[in-house]
Amino acid sequence: MSTKSYWQRFERQRISRRRVLAAGGVGAAGLAIAAACGGGDGGGDNGPDATAVPTGTNGGPKYGGRYVYHIEGDWGTIDPLTSVGFAPGIFPRIYSALLDRSRIQSDVFYFDLAEELEQPDAETYLFKLRQGVKIAPNTLGIEERDMDAADVKSWFDRIDGDERAVLSPFAKQNLESVTVTDPQTVTLMTNKPYAYTLFRIGAPLGSTIPPREFFEQGLDIEAQGVGAGPFGTIKAGSFSESGGIVAQRNPNYYRTADNGDQLPYLDEIEAVRISDRQPRRVSFLDGQIDSYTAEDRAEVDGLLDDVSDALVTETANNTYIAFNMHPEKAPWNDEKIRKAAGHALNRQEFVDLIVGPEGGRPNGLVHWPLGDFALSPEELEELQPYDPARSRELIKEATGEDSIDIKVMYPVSDIQFHDKHLPIFLSQMAEAGFNIEEDVRDFGNWLVNYQNLEYDASLSLNQVYETAEIPLDWHSVNGPQGDRNFGTGIGGLYPEIEAAIADTKTKTDPDEHIAAVLETQRMIYEKGPSFLPIMSWTAFTLYHSYVKNVPTGLGATGLYLWNEAYIDKGE
Amino acid sequence: MQRYIIRRLIQGGIILFVLSVVVFLLLRIAPGGDPAAFRCGFTCTDDKIAAIRKEMGLDNPYFPVSVDLTDPPFVSFNGESQYWRWVRELFNGSLGRDWNGAPVADELQNRLPVTVELLIITLLVTIAVGVPFGIVSAVYRNSPADYGARFGAILGLAVPNFWVATLVILIPIQYWDYAPPLTKTIAFFDSPWDNLRQFVPPAIVLAAVSAAGVMRLTRSSMLEVMRQDYIRTARSKGLRERIVVIRHALKNSMIPVVTIIGLQVAALLGGAVIVESVFNLQGVGIYFLGALVRKDYQVVQTLTVYIGAVVVLLNLGVDILYAWLDPRIRYS
């Protein structure tokens, strides 16, 4: 187990995006992470904490074996163009992407299909592609050739032609052109400086690039997959929406371990679908799955009683439940009432009751897992103190009454933690002088009303944001989707806030970007934010001890590092 | 008899048609959200949802014919319609795609064997438990065995199956570190032992209610038969009680039992929703539940009509069986 706590890593100096990319370019394998992984040279000092010491005593890594993990919900199809369900977990294993983004620290990138990036100006991204990224053997009739620039181009063409594509909004709003100069060079141009370009390209959603034969020959990419990733072949017939998927080792994979071993070690990776927590946990205890993401620290401790030698990794979860108000409707158009709601929430109590003090932290406007983009706990203590008496004063000032009637919409759901947030939320709001009329709806009904802004206020389900962009957009008049779907913020009431939010997106320099994001949050706090993230928590993932070389610190989502993991049951 | 069967089949067809229209409309008049909204999710934009609606065919009118009462002409014919598209897909077997774009026919192909095996084992348990206990209870009426069996049946009808299913997983893992296979469905021919470890516990849980019902029916039917004249005659001939029970009473008392077992199949499908969820069996029941929560029109409609068809055929089958077993019954 990693001895370094997750917190220490955040307290360390933030790594500049360019520096990491440059460091990556230097390594023989072209990977920032490769050096750190092998426990070798100093690249690991500033790099993400990916210490992976082979704990097997009987010799080194072993080839073979199958690693089985669980997903929680529907796959849908496995077309990376549109799939946003649980399929993204498998895409970076099958396909290559230009870049792979660290799931832990969203401004750290590793090169994959690209091995070099030049930025002549703020709008141009010139990628040099790696040679020898070879497609896995397959039965679909796709040649075992190297991936090249034409594959990248055909993928962006496909995104351009389909509004359902995950990257479609990015392509429409920000992408100017994708040009191929030679088989190893692709140039992306944005229409204006856009700070989140690399985040979009490096996300596991919609950015993994399948071989162009799929589209030229009209192959069924919704149920099949072949790529140049470490597990580049989907076992024939193994994918079903209801069941799971088996991805098989790509013998052509370009990476080797430091000792010269061809990667990956595992023969197969299997994802099985277990939607309920109880069978999930039981099948982990019984060894039917090799890893399990626990609900909180208490559960981890309980599980360790039974599987004491399991490895535990911690990952900050970019998920939270938020309270949002419609700032154009009464009473939320009143700054004082919005601020009263801000003081009413005792975020620490949510943390303590739901995940325990070690399991999470209160959120500011940008959630804490985003590290440097979030305001410090001390500053948040000043900006959004828990103070129900102050709430009552503000309500009194605004209305002349001791309390105020509000209507809060929320969905019926058994989504993790929502059930637990609800009673705490209701009791805290009542304490602070808000008389809540509950407006409970079925999930679909809630979703549609939420999307169409048909609410006064809503306790909203899990928001998952991996960058600061959308958390800030919630405060823009156009809301998180940029077109007044789902939400609208106080940017409509205060033009200076609207301008500040727009300005953060143009800061392509990492340090300026962070400074702008922090300053914008302070501005919003002054006017009473209408979107309040409550708390985010840490995901604890347990691995059975026979899974070796698990990339600690990166948790279950450190897909890229899975190339070096292996299974040794001592048989 | 043939004419009776044909008439019942026509009636069944009409029932299914009405059922299809009712479920089609019910799903659509329900407030809030179509499957496109679910698919579109939290990153929905107007363009995206429009593209998804188009892909799903939700931008078409409901029915091929619409009636307008305000403005002549009253009846207008639409081109492509949602209902007609669905009916076509029902008949050509493609069954369309679910909310997430996966082909429904493929899904059913994977899921149907799971539910069918679950139901078969459940029925076997139901018969193996319900019938013998029913007979014992009737033959040794008012004995401790009778009271025990009857109390068991009363309990079986009262215990919520989701609770038992929950405890059936919780208790063994807590005290004996044992768990049935929960990750994915194991085919019988791949590993018969693991397959049975997976299916027998949920089947037993599911069988509690149906076995209780069958036990009670067997008992009352047996008692009814034992009162009949021909049993008295058999006894007075000096036949041994065991011969009387097995040769004479059992055969006739089984007639209503056989028919009720046929009807149990449909009822068990409801219970399958629950045990499949608890035991993570990816069958039809859990599919129906998930589809319903997501307003997955295509899946809910299709499954409802299929289950309706099964019900209609089972009803007919049971009636025919009844007539065949009991020559006193004549249909016209």
Place this chain on the structure above:
Amino acid sequence: MSAIDAGDVAVAGLAPRTSRWIMAGRLARDNPLALFGLLVVIVLAVCAVFAPLIAPYGPLDFGAGTKNLDPTWKHPFGTEDLGRDMFSRVVFGARISLIVGFSSVIFGTVVGTGLGIFSGYSGGTIDSIIQRTVDTAIAFPALLILLILRQVMGPSVETLIVAVGIAIIFPVTRIIRGAVLSEKNNQYVEAARALGASTPRILFFHIAPNVAALAIIIATTLLGTAILAEAALAFLGLGIPEGTDFSMLFFLSFVGLDTPSWLGFLEGPAVTWGKDVSAARNSFPVHIWWAFFPGLAITLTVLGFNLLGDGLRDILDPRLRGRL
């Protein structure tokens, strides 16, 4: 005069009272199980009505105790994972179970009886259409019907009652229709018709009273089923949303009245047993007691109503034994 009157009243009052006591005595002797059922139902009703007085804590008071406690004297049923007292939650849970059970059964039985009488008395095409519908609906998995109705109508106490009630209509209709068919040809109905009584008159004054007893028996036997149905829906996450305000006199709001303040103890947050069993599945370290007590409460309740229903049937109409 007055003395005689008083005597008459006394005699008149005494006779049925005695017979009622005798009946109760006979019930206890012949059918101890039914008596047990009655006892369970009474205990439940008391729990439901006086929940705030019986429960030591509020059902939503998190931190009433330490999280995930096993049963102790202070928390006889233990606590769950927000530290809420399970005994209090089980006591409050009786409210939803009983209210949904009773209301839906009353709704379903009334509508079903009306439909059954109508269908049986009309005969002909109307009868056969209704009967075909009823046959199919009865054979169709009831839980699936419920799920569809619940999903179509949305989450609230009222919609849940109507959904469960609709599922109950079908079996009631079938049984009542059968009874009406046999009553219809009875001599007294024919006599009434010969005397020129109108159809509504025959239906309401001659047939309805004769099937009323039957309807009451059916209703009692269906109560357990309705309670199980509510619990199953809650377990599947489709029940009444936890913690929403709920008044046992919720039906007053239909006629525009509020629950009177002196009956304020009938109001409280909605807690359901089925939901607790479902939540407990996810508890860890494995906390069997959390799932155990709400499930036991459901079992006892359903058992109570079933036993009471069986007993009532045996007393009022022994011919129905085996048919219900």
